[in-house]
Structures are given as C-alpha cells and as structure tokens.
Amino acid sequence: xxxxxxxxxxxxxxxxDRDVFIVRSLLxxxxxxxxxxxxxxxxxxxADVIITPSVHKESDRLRLAVRRTxxxxxxxxxxxxxxxxxxxxxxxxxxxxxxxELLDCFNHLEKEWxxxxxxxxxxxxxxxxxxxxxxxxxxxxxTTQPLTQPATRPTAQPTxxxxxxxxxxxxxxxxxxxxxxxxxxxxxxxxGLHPSQIxxxxxxxxxxEGRVLTVGVTHATGRGVLSHPATIxxxxxxxxxxxSSQEGERPQGRSIDVFDQLGWVGRLYNGRRKIYASRRFMLxxxxxxxxxxxxxxxxxxxxxxxxxxxxALIEIDLDLFAWxxxxxxCYDFASLDxxxxxxxxxxxxxxxxxxxxxxxxxxxxxxxxxxxxxxLSLAALRRESETSEADLxxxxxxxxxxxxxxxxxxxxxxxxxxxxxxxxGFSGIVRSLRKVLGLSRR
Amino acid sequence: xxxxYKLLFAxxxxxxxxxxxxxxSEIPPVSTDVANSDREAFDKExxxxxxxxxxxxxxxxDRLRLYGIxxxxxxxxxxxxxxxxxxxxxxxxxASRPDPFxxxxxxxxxxxxxxxxxxxxxGVGRLSKRRGALDKYVAxxxxxxxxxxxxxxxxxxxxxxxxLLDALFTQIEVLEEAYRSGEPSGKAAQSTSPAGDLANxxxxxxxxxxxxxxxxxxxxxxxxxxxxxxxxASGKExxxxxxxxxxxxxxxxxxxx
Numbered sequence: 001x002x003x004x005x006x007x008x009x010x011x012x013x014x015x016x017d018r019d020v021f022i023v024r025s026l027l028x029x030x031x032x033x034x035x036x037x038x039x040x041x042x043x044x045x046x047a048d049v050i051i052t053p054s055v056h057k058e059s060d061r062l063r064l065a066v067r068r069t070x071x072x073x074x075x076x077x078x079x080x081x082x083x084x085x086x087x088x089x090x091x092x093x094x095x096x097x098x099x100x101e102l103l104d105c106f107n108h109l110e111k112e113w114x115x116x117x118x119x120x121x122x123x124x125x126x127x128x129x130x131x132x133x134x135x136x137x138x139x140x141x142x143t144t145q146p147l148t149q150p151a152t153r154p155t156a157q158p159t160x161x162x163x164x165x166x167x168x169x170x171x172x173x174x175x176x177x178x179x180x181x182x183x184x185x186x187x188x189x190x191x192g193l194h195p196s197q198i199x200x201x202x203x204x205x206x207x208x209e210g211r212v213l214t215v216g217v218t219h220a221t222g223r224g225v226l227s228h229p230a231t232i233x234x235x236x237x238x239x240x241x242x243x244s245s246q247e248g249e250r251p252q253g254r255s256i257d258v259f260d261q262l263g264w265v266g267r268l269y270n271g272r273r274k275i276y277a278s279r280r281f282m283l284x285x286x287x288x289x290x291x292x293x294x295x296x297x298x299x300x301x302x303x304x305x306x307x308x309x310x311x312a313l314i315e316i317d318l319d320l321f322a323w324x325x326x327x328x329x330c331y332d333f334a335s336l337d338x339x340x341x342x343x344x345x346x347x348x349x350x351x352x353x354x355x356x357x358x359x360x361x362x363x364x365x366x367x368x369x370x371x372x373x374x375x376l377s378l379a380a381l382r383r384e385s386e387t388s389e390a391d392l393x394x395x396x397x398x399x400x401x402x403x404x405x406x407x408x409x410x411x412x413x414x415x416x417x418x419x420x421x422x423x424x425g426f427s428g429i430v431r432s433l434r435k436v437l438g439l440s441r442r
Numbered sequence: 443x444x445x446x447y448k449l450l451f452a453x454x455x456x457x458x459x460x461x462x463x464x465x466x467s468e469i470p471p472v473s474t475d476v477a478n479s480d481r482e483a484f485d486k487e488x489x490x491x492x493x494x495x496x497x498x499x500x501x502x503x504d505r506l507r508l509y510g511i512x513x514x515x516x517x518x519x520x521x522x523x524x525x526x527x528x529x530x531x532x533x534x535x536x537a538s539r540p541d542p543f544x545x546x547x548x549x550x551x552x553x554x555x556x557x558x559x560x561x562x563x564x565g566v567g568r569l570s571k572r573r574g575a576l577d578k579y580v581a582x583x584x585x586x587x588x589x590x591x592x593x594x595x596x597x598x599x600x601x602x603x604x605x606l607l608d609a610l611f612t613q614i615e616v617l618e619e620a621y622r623s624g625e626p627s628g629k630a631a632q633s634t635s636p637a638g639d640l641a642n643x644x645x646x647x648x649x650x651x652x653x654x655x656x657x658x659x660x661x662x663x664x665x666x667x668x669x670x671x672x673x674x675a676s677g678k679e680x681x682x683x684x685x686x687x688x689x690x691x692x693x694x695x696x697x698x699x
Contacts, residue, residue, distance in 0.1 A: 348580050352605055353565070353593035365608055369616040372589060373560075426529045426561075427618040429447050430611045432500040437466060439608045 007040035008113055011047035015077070022097050023051060030106060037110045049109055051075040053095065054084040073109055342378055343408040346371035350399055363387030364395055375408065448507040450524055452553060453534030454545040455513035458567055458597035460494045462532065463508045465603040467496025493520065521552050530561040530610045534597065537575055538568035543582055550586050557588045560617055563610045565595035
C-alpha cells in the first residue's frame with residue numbers, strides 16, 4: 001500500500017493578491033519537505049485552514065462560519081490596533097503578513113492536524129459524528145492519528161464560509177494598514193519547521209508550475225528576509241498589484257509596502273510608477289549566505305542609476321527596473337501567465353535602448369512590431385514572429401509590468417474602411433541591409 | 443541595374459546625426475561642417491550646414507545613401523526634398539536641451555508624412571534615467587498620431603545605432619508583410635488602438651497637410667540629391683545656384699511641405 005498523506009487544504013478569503021501569493025509561496029516550501037505533511041491550496045470549496053482578515057463588521061458572520069465549520073481552522077490577519085475575540089479553532093497572524101510568522105502558524109496547524117476534534121467554546125464536531133464524504137482517499141495519516149481511523153475528509157458543512165460573498169470583501173483600508181499589531185500570538189515557538197530544514201535551492205524553473213506566479217523560498221534565515229527567488233516573485237506580484245491599481249482597481253495615491261513587509265527594500269507608489277529601493281538592501285545581499293544571489297541581483301539592477309546614500313530610499317523609474325527584472329528573471333521564476341487565446345496588443349514600443357541585447361534576440365523586435373500594429377492571439381504571435389517561448393514570455397512580461405500590454409478576450413471591432421497597406425518596396429533591400437549590418441533576423 | 447535608396451537621419455542641431463551616420467557608413471561620412479556661428483542655439487565648434495552623407499553598398503551593387511539633414515531650421519527647405527523617396531528615417535532628439543520638445547515638434551511637423559507611414563524611429567539621447575522621460579516623447583508622438591518605436595540611445599555606441607536601424611527595418615518589413623497579406627494599412631489598423639483613435643481626429647495638426655509631390659517630381663529630386671551626394675563624396679564642389687539645379691527652393695518647398 002502506497003503511503004499518501006492527506007494534504008491540509010488551505011484557502012484564503014478576502015486577502016489581496018499579494019497576500020495569497022505569499023501564502024502560496026510558503027506552501028511550496030512546506031510541500032517540498034520529503035516525508036512531511038503536505039499542503040494543498042484551494043481556490044474554492046471546502047478547506048481545512050482558512051486565512052481571512054479579521055474585519056470588525058464581519059465578526060459576527062465569522063463566528064457563524066466558525067461554528068458551522070468546526071472542522072476548519074481560521075487564521076485571522078490582524079492589523080494594528082484591532083482586537084479580536086478569538087474562538088476555538090482560530091489563530092491570528094499579524095497583518096501585513098510575514099513569512100516567518102506564517103511558517104510558525106503553519107507548523108502549529110500541522111501539529112493539530114487533523115482538525116476533526118474541536119474542543120472549547122465552540123466544540124461541536126465529534127469524530128464519530130462526522131459523515132464520510134463520497135470521496136474517500138487512501139492515505140497514511142500523521143502519527144498522531146490512530147491508524148484505525150479511516151482517512152476521510154470531514155463532512156462538508158451545510159453552509160460554507162465561502163458561500164458568503166461578504167466574507168470575500170475586505171475593506172481596502174485594512175489592506176493599507178501596515179503598522180505592527182499589538183496582538184501577540186499565543187503559540188509557543190515553532191518546532192515543526194526550522195529554517196535550516198528549508199530546502200536551499202528550490203527553483204521554480206524546476207517545478208511543473210514554473211511559469212505560474214509562484215515562488216519558492218531558499219532561505220528563511222538571516223534577519224528574517226526572504227531570499228532571492230521569493231523576493232523576485234514577490235516583487236513581480238507587487239509590480240502587478242501596482243499595475244492593477246493603475247488600471248483603476250484601487251484608488252489612486254495609495255502606496256503598496258510590499259518590500260517593507262519582507263524587510264528588505266522599499267515601497268511602491270500607486271499611480272506614480274516609481275520604485276523606491278534601499279541601498280541597505282544591496283549591502284545586506286552582499287553578505288553570506290546570500291552573497292551569490294546578491295551578485296545576480298546586482299546584475300539585474302545594473303541598468304539602474306547608482307544609489308546615493310546609505311539606507312536612503314531612492315526613486316527608480318519602474319520601466320527601467322522592469323526591463324532588467326523581466327528579461328532576466330521572468331521566465332525562470334514568474335512569467336506572465338497568459339491564456340493561449342488571449343488577444344494581445346501593445347500600446348507602444350518598449351524602450352529597447354535600456355537593454356539592446358535583448359531586442360537583438362531573434363523575433364523579439366518583430367513580435368513587438370506586430371503587436372503594436374495589430375491585435376494578435378498568443379498563438380498567432382508565436383507563429384508569426386517565430387520567437388522562442390522564453391523570449392516572448394520576457395517581452396510580454398515587461399510590457400505587462402510597464403502597462404503597455406493590453407489583453408482582451410474578444411477581437412476588437414475592426415475598421416470598416418479596409419484600405420490596403422502601403423507597398424513600400426523596400427523589403428528586398430532591408431534583407432540585404434540586415435546581412436551587411438549583421439542584423440539578420442529572417 | 444544598380445538601385446539607389448536613401449535613409450534619413452534627422453534631428454536638431456547637435457543631436458548626433460553625423461555621429462550616427464559614421465557608425466554605420468562604409469565610408470567616412472562626408473560632412474559639410476563649418477564653424478558654428480550659432481553658439482547660442484547649441485555650443486559646439488562645427489555644425490553641418492548642408493548635409494552629411496554616408497553610404498552602404500550591398501553585395502548586389504545597390505547602394506543605401508545615408509543623409510544627415512542639416513539641423514538648423516533655416517535649412518528646412520532641404521528637408522522636404524530629402525524626404526521624398528526615402529525608405530525611412532531615424533529621428534534623433536536630445537533630452538538635455540532646455541526645451542527639447544519644441545525642437546522635436548519642428549521635425550515631427552516637417553516629416554509628418556514619412557513618420558505617419560511608420561517607416562521611422564525616434565532615438566532620444568542624453569535621457570535622464572530617473573525621470574522616465576521617454577514617456578513624454580511617446581505621448582508627444584501619440585498626440586501627433588505617430589506610432590513609431592522610441593528608444594533611449596547613445597548614438598556614440600554603434601549598437602545603439604544598429605538598434606534604431608533594426609527597429610526601422612522591422613517596421614518596414616511588417617508594413618510590407620501587411621500589404622502582402624491584404625491587411626488594413628497602418629493608419630486604418632491603428633484605428634482600433636488608442637493612438638489610432640487619435641489619428642482619426644480631423645482636428646489634427648496634419649489635417650492641412652498637402653498632397654505629396656507627383657512621382658516624377660519625387661524621382662527627380664531623389665536623383666538630384668543623389669547627384670549632390672556623389673559630388674560631395676568625390677570631393678566636387680556643389681553646383682552653383684542652389685543644391686538642386688533647375689528648381690527654385692521656394693517652389694519645391696511649396697510643393698512638398
């Protein structure tokens with residue numbers, strides 16, 4: 001009999017994209033440990049662990065949800081100054097989320113797994129009263145579980161917490177709150193996952209979902225910072241959030257303190273398309289054990305203006321940052337995940353002058369010219385530009401980050417006046433000139 | 443039969459047109475530089491008064507003539523002549539000028555026909571890397587319904603000049619491909635995009651653009667400019683009575699600008 005552990009299903013309700021991203025990144029770490037309790041992220045449906053904001057006005061609703069789903073554990077994200085009455089089965093973590101604190105929380109949840117028995121104020125579900133779900137999976141339960149216990153999921157509750165849309169709505173003010181909280185976790189320090197146990201070379205490029213926006217963490221040691229791949233991925237997500245906010249999903253003028261939360265760099269400002277980076281970040285990365293990756297990061301930043309003061313945040317143009325970032329890291333760690341039938345259009349040409357060596361790659365320039373001229377599907381773009389998948393991913397990622405890429409689901413209405421394109425008659429000499437000047441593309 | 447093509451390098455005084463031509467020309471660029479008498483406009487010792495000329499000879503014997511137009515506005519009568527029959531244009535701008543957009547505006551208006559075909563590229567030099575100033579140039583072009591590549595470049599580097607040419611050649615190829623496949627023209631295709639919407643605005647700066655010169659006139663001017671360039675390249679004196687004998691400057695200007 002093959003031994004398969006039943007994963008702990010975890011879901012996020014009402015969290016921002018960045019927070020979900022952090023959670024998923026940490027789950028990757030947990031799942032990478034051989035022989036340990038697996039975790040599974042649930043996009044929807046029942047979950048064993050639910051991370052949700054502790055919004056005041058929703059507290060009653062939350063209590064109800066907790067009572068109705070006694071087999072689930074709720075992890076509340078609590079911002080500064082907010083006091084939450086915890087029920088049994090609830091935990092809190094500070095908001096904004098921190099990787100180390102989340103890891104602690106996950107470790108404790110692993111210890112408590114399975115959550116079938118709930119005691120305390122809410123205490124409802126007894127193990128014997130649990131009805132097996134139709135889907136019965138053969139597993140080996142954790143050692144704390146009697147081996148005679150059938151490996152089944154707890155019963156799906158009549159009313160799922162996910163069925164209530166109000167729980168998915170979180171006040172934007174809460175997301176914007178980044179001050180440390182005065183609440184303290186009651187848990188003891190974690191003994192389940194020591195930082196040294198975290199795999200040190202987890203690269204997303206080796207994972208099946210490598211192209212999806214998820215990252216792994218290679219080190220959780222050293223001043224509580226996440227190291228290179230996670231940093232890259234988090235930054236990617238932050239830039240996307242910034243881009244989303246520029247497109248009207250969030251009100252203008254709000255900052256996104258993504259980097260501060262990980263303790264390493266600066267701040268993104270909505271609407272101004274600026275990145276603030278800290279020189280201290282560079283210095284930190286020059287020390288062990290992150291020295292090797294620091295070199296890569298510096299390389300990635302080589303196109304940026306020099307930093308001026310220690311610990312001072314300097315303003316960096318987002319476009320200048322996005323280019324080296326995307327062209328170097330996007331494909332390996334976090335590329336733009338576009339559906340194959342998405343229709344793409346470029347509002348403008350990216351500044352290839354920032355990184356001319358990238359534009360000289362086969363097909364990149366042609367893909368750009370095609371996209372600025374017309375709307376194309378990803379498949380058509382690949383076919384017509386004959387660009388490698390990696391280069392195309394990099395190009396589209398940087399254009400997306402910079403806000404120049406427009407993705408549509410339907411073909412836009414074409415002009416009724418279809419006049420033929422101008423015949424230039426220069427294609428022959430262009431081919432010859434390319435050969436002479438060493439610009440061969442076709 | 444050997445064919446001649448021409449490529450323009452345009453831009454204000456001191457933006458680096460001569461430098462860009464010398465980066466790709468197979469011959470040392472023939473320059474008509476003289477002592478700069480307009481130091482207030484731009485402080486450099488020499489400046490081009492007629493044109494710069496470079497050349498690239500292809501294996502087939504065809505030649506691409508590289509013309510650097512004189513940057514001063516007082517030589518603008520030559521611009522339209524050079525524009526005719528050009529396969530494309532590399533427009534250069536200098537972001538370090540006190541008001542670079544005023545200068546750029548002059549060229550955008552003067553070369554509007556060529557720019558709107560898409561067979562052009564804009565290279566911006568001395569661009570501040572911390573201000574995202576390139577966006578302003580893109581917006582400037584968009585307001586004039588021009589959708590061409592805009593890059594930050596240093597024309598002292600050959601790879602940057604090649605980057606501009608690469609983008610220009612790609613634009614030409616895409617236009618040609620679109621023609622072959624029967625797609626809408628660049629102007630019509632852009633109507634589905636924000637820039638295209640702007641392009642259909644009748645209140646544009648180009649609404650009063652006149653029709654281009656007839657083919658005969660255009661080819662005559664190409665031949666005249668090519669002849670002039672050959673003279674310059676061979677060290678001959680330019681013909682007296684104007685750079686394009688047989689045509690007065692005024693009449694040419696009226697026809698094409």
